[in-house]
Each structure stands twice: as structure tokens, then as C-alpha cells.
Amino acid sequence: MSRGIRRTGSFIPYAEAVGGILILSAGLYWYAGTEILVNPRFHPFEMVVLLVAARYGFLAGTTTAIMAILTYYGVLLYRDGLSSVYPAEFSFLWPSVFLFSGMVLGEFHDDDRLKLTEARRQIDREREQVQTSIVRLEAQEKALSELEKRFLLQPETVSTLYDVGRSINMANMTSLPIALLTGIVRFSQVDAASIYWNRGAFWELSESVGTAHREKRVPLTGGIWGMALQKKKIILLKSLIESQPERDHIQDSSGKPVSQPLFAIPVLGRKGEVRMMITIEHIPFEMMLPERLRLLEIIADWASHTLGELEEKESVHKKLPIDPLTGLFQKAFFFRRAREELKKAQRYRLPLSLLEIDFYAEDPNSTLLLGHSYLEGLRDVLPQITRDTDVNGTSETGEKLWILLTVTDRDGAEIVADRFRRLFLERRVQNAVEKVGVRALVTSFSPREGNDLTRLANMFMDHLTTLERDPANGIFEATT
Numbered sequence: 001m002s003r004g005i006r007r008t009g010s011f012i013p014y015a016e017a018v019g020g021i022l023i024l025s026a027g028l029y030w031y032a033g034t035e036i037l038v039n040p041r042f043h044p045f046e047m048v049v050l051l052v053a054a055r056y057g058f059l060a061g062t063t064t065a066i067m068a069i070l071t072y073y074g075v076l077l078y079r080d081g082l083s084s085v086y087p088a089e090f091s092f093l094w095p096s097v098f099l100f101s102g103m104v105l106g107e108f109h110d111d112d113r114l115k116l117t118e119a120r121r122q123i124d125r126e127r128e129q130v131q132t133s134i135v136r137l138e139a140q141e142k143a144l145s146e147l148e149k150r151f152l153l154q155p156e157t158v159s160t161l162y163d164v165g166r167s168i169n170m171a172n173m174t175s176l177p178i179a180l181l182t183g184i185v186r187f188s189q190v191d192a193a194s195i196y197w198n199r200g201a202f203w204e205l206s207e208s209v210g211t212a213h214r215e216k217r218v219p220l221t222g223g224i225w226g227m228a229l230q231k232k233k234i235i236l237l238k239s240l241i242e243s244q245p246e247r248d249h250i251q252d253s254s255g256k257p258v259s260q261p262l263f264a265i266p267v268l269g270r271k272g273e274v275r276m277m278i279t280i281e282h283i284p285f286e287m288m289l290p291e292r293l294r295l296l297e298i299i300a301d302w303a304s305h306t307l308g309e310l311e312e313k314e315s316v317h318k319k320l321p322i323d324p325l326t327g328l329f330q331k332a333f334f335f336r337r338a339r340e341e342l343k344k345a346q347r348y349r350l351p352l353s354l355l356e357i358d359f360y361a362e363d364p365n366s367t368l369l370l371g372h373s374y375l376e377g378l379r380d381v382l383p384q385i386t387r388d389t390d391v392n393g394t395s396e397t398g399e400k401l402w403i404l405l406t407v408t409d410r411d412g413a414e415i416v417a418d419r420f421r422r423l424f425l426e427r428r429v430q431n432a433v434e435k436v437g438v439r440a441l442v443t444s445f446s447p448r449e450g451n452d453l454t455r456l457a458n459m460f461m462d463h464l465t466t467l468e469r470d471p472a473n474g475i476f477e478a479t480t
């Protein structure tokens with residue numbers, strides 16, 4: 001039935017064209033003769049061409065125009081009594097008008113029809129996507145409902161998950177491995193687990209709990225660690241051995257075999273790369289449920305989100321020219337200013353001195369961390385020994401302080417160093433929170449008569465570059 005309707009519909013434009021031309025020709029010929037069809041001010045066939053082209057498009061409009069031209073030519077032949085195939089009053093004006101109007105208006109119609117068809121297709125595709133999303137959402141809601149019925153409705157589980165998530169969200173870059181490991185042990189009741197950091201060429205053990213044989217350093221792409229790094233999802237040792245038996249045995253840099261954990265769960269950073277690896281060496285058999293493994297992945301996702309935020313804050317912190325804790329220049333900005341001051345000192349033959357101050361823990365078992373109270377004390381000490389023209393900077397680790405003393409020779413820098421030691425030690429006595437010692441080193445650029453300024457400036461510049469690239473002062477990033 002539909003084919004018959006389509007087939008009949010395809011002849012309608014041509015039937016309307018033939019019928020319109022014949023009816024107009026007969027009616028006008030009966031009323032006014034052939035003159036109105038030969039020399040009209042506005043040819044009546046043009047109305048038929050415009051109507052058909054506007055309704056049915058380019059092909060129907062062009063065909064109707066050809067029909068109108070043939071009818072116009074036939075009327076001229078009839079008027080001349082069929083005496084010649086070249087009628088005397090034939091003009092290309094009306095044939096041109098018929099063809100132009102039929103083709104142009106038909107082309108406009110076809111363009112609009114294509115746009116309409118594409119809009120309908122787009123609506124249909126969006127409708128299908130919405131329907132598909134609704135189906136998926138219903139399936140996920142059903143799965144979540146089943147999971148809640150089977151597992152999450154236990155009050156102690158919900159409370160534990162809340163505590164784990166809160167401790168992870170409140171952690172910083174240093175305490176995140178400990179918070180993550182503590183949460184996993186508390187939630188899954190594992191007997192042995194570890195946290196490894198991605199160090200570029202190997203995995204380095206950060207924190208661990210329980211008794212198990214574990215390596216401090218593991219090859220980056222070896223065994224279960226490498227598979228989790230590649231897949232970026234939880235990997236079970238059993239599945240790894242079944243799919244890739246050759247990964248069952250891996251060796252460290254010395255050639256010794258490395259024992260592999262039962263599970264490896266990756267933690268991603270802000271750029272989507274695996275920054276941390278959770279390994280579980282032993283877990284009670286009754287805890288090895290699919291729901292437990294899925295929730296371990298959820299905990300890893302929380303850790304990934306927190307790690308990404310911490311890395312973003314750290315990245316923004318490094319891009320700030322001034323350290324918010326101490327009010328000093330960050331490392332990259334300090335050395336940029338130091339090079340500018342060196343060029344100025346060389347140009348005007350002025351002395352310049354760099355005072356390098358190292359902070360160290362008097363207790364060999366403790367470490368210095370950026371954010372300790374001895375750094376906050378610098379805000380009170382430095383204004384007493386420096387001028388507005390001097391440049392102060394600190395390393396990313398907080399263990400280095402640099403003071404660039406403009407228009408100051410070595411003797412003046414030594415005086416500033418002694419005064420800094422005295423003021424810092426006095427403040428430490430007043431606020432003895434940390435036992436921190438201090439060492440000072442002076443490097444000077446002293447232009448004098450007969451000195452090779454270029455050589456001295458290059459030596460000073462090389463020393464600045466060495467300090468900037470020293471890993472103990474933080475990661476070096478080339479700046480322009």
C-alpha cells in the first residue's frame with residue numbers, strides 16, 4: 001500500500017504541470033485567441049512553473065519549464081499554420097524566464113527540504129540518545145538498589161565509608177598515603193597493604209602495614225604494577241597470571257625475584273596519569289567479595305580526586321611569584337630576578353653578593369617540611385637585615401634561603417650573614433618549637449680595576465644555574 005502511494009505521489013507534480021498548462025492554454029485561447037499566449041505582458045505559463053517549482057523542487061520545476069517552452073513553441077507553430085519550424089515571432093525571453101524561475105525556485109525548495117530532513121534526523125538521533133540514557137540510568141539505578149540491599153544498608157559499613165572519605169579529603173600531599181592506607185585497612189580489614197609512588201622509572205614504597213615481603217623499589221612496568229599502570233584499573237594477580245603467565249615472575253634491578261601482591265589499585269593524578277599504586281598483599285578470604293573490590297576502587301577514586309586537587313594547588317603555588325607563607329620569592333622567580341640584577345651589576349660595575357642559608361634539623365631523625373614555624377619567623381628577621389633593593393627567595397623544600405644583596409661586597413655580606421645567625425638564634429630561643437640549625441655561605445661579584453668582568457659574571461651565573469638545577473632545592477623547570 002505504501003509503495004502504491006509513493007508511486008502515485010511521484011507523478012503528481014507532472015500531472016499538475018500538464019493539467020495547468022493545458023487548462024490555461026485552452027481557456028485563454030477560447031477567451032482571447034493566441035495573442036495572449038504569444039505576446040503577453042506576463043506569461044500565464046510562468047505561474048504554473050513557479051507553483052510547481054515551489055511545491056516540488058528542482059526536477060519538477062525544470063520539467064514544467066520545459067513543458068511550458070514546448071507549449072509556447074507549439075502555439076507559435078499553430079499560429080503560423082505550421083508553415084515553418086522557425087516561427088516569425090519566436091523569442092528566447094519567455095523560455096529563459098521559464099527555465100530560470102523553475103530551476104532557481106526549485107533549488108531553493110530542495111535546499112529547504114534538505115535542511116528540514118537533517119533537522120528531523122538530528123531530532124530523531126537526540127531522541128534515541130535520550131531514550132538510551134534513560135534505559136542506562138534505569139539499569140544503573142536498579143543495580144544501585146540491588147547493591148544497597150545486599151551491602152550498603154549495613155550501618156557500620158556506611159559509617160566506615162564516611163570516615164574513610166572524610167580522612168582522605170582532609171589529607172595533604174604528605175599525609176595522603178597514610179590516610180589512604182589507614183582507610184583501606186579499616187574498611188577492608190586487610191592484613192598487609194602498601195602504598196607506592198610513581199618515580200618515573202620505578203615504584204618507590206611510601207607506606208606499608210602488616211607483615212609481608214615487599215620491595216622498596218619495583219620496576220615501573222613489571223608484573224601486576226605494570227598491568228595496573230597500563231589499564232588504569234584494579235588488577236588481580238590471579239587474572240594477570242591467567243591472561244599473561246610471563247608476568248608472573250619479575251626481577252628488580254639486581255636480578256632478584258620480586259614477590260607480587262594479590263591486588264594492585266591505581267590512583268590517578270590531575271592529568272590522568274597513575275601517580276600512586278595501592279597494593280594488597282594479604283586479605284581474609286571472606287572479604288574477597290566483588291562488592292568489596294568495587295568499593296576499594298571507589299576509595300581509590302576518592303584518593304585520585306584528592307590527589308588531583310592537591311597537585312593543582314601545588315601547581316598554582318609554584319606559579320605564584322611570592323610564597324604565601326614567608327612572603328619571599330619562589331625559586332623560579334628569584335633566580336630570574338637574580339640574573340637581572342647580575343646583568344645590571346656588570347653593566348654599572350657594582351658589587352653583588354649572594355647569601356645562601358641552609359636550614360638543617362639538629363635532630364638527625366627529623367626532617368624539615370615547608371610550612372614549619374621557623375619559616376614563618378623569617379617575616380620578622382629579614383626586614384632587620386635587608387633593604388628594599390635586596391631580593392629574597394626560598395626553595396620549594398623550605399630548606400634553602402637566598403638573599404641577593406645589591407651593591408654589597410663580600411665583607412658586607414659576611415656582616416649580614418652574622419647578623420642573620422644571631423637574630424635567628426634569638427628568635428629560636430624565644431619560640432623553641434623546633435631545633436633548627438643554620439649555615440651560611442657567601443658568593444660575591446666584585447668588579448675591581450684589572451678584573452675580567454665577563455669571566456666573573458659568567459662564574460656567578462654558572463653558580464646561579466647550579467643552585468637552580470639542584471634537586472635538593474626542588475624540581476627544576478626551564479623558564480623563558
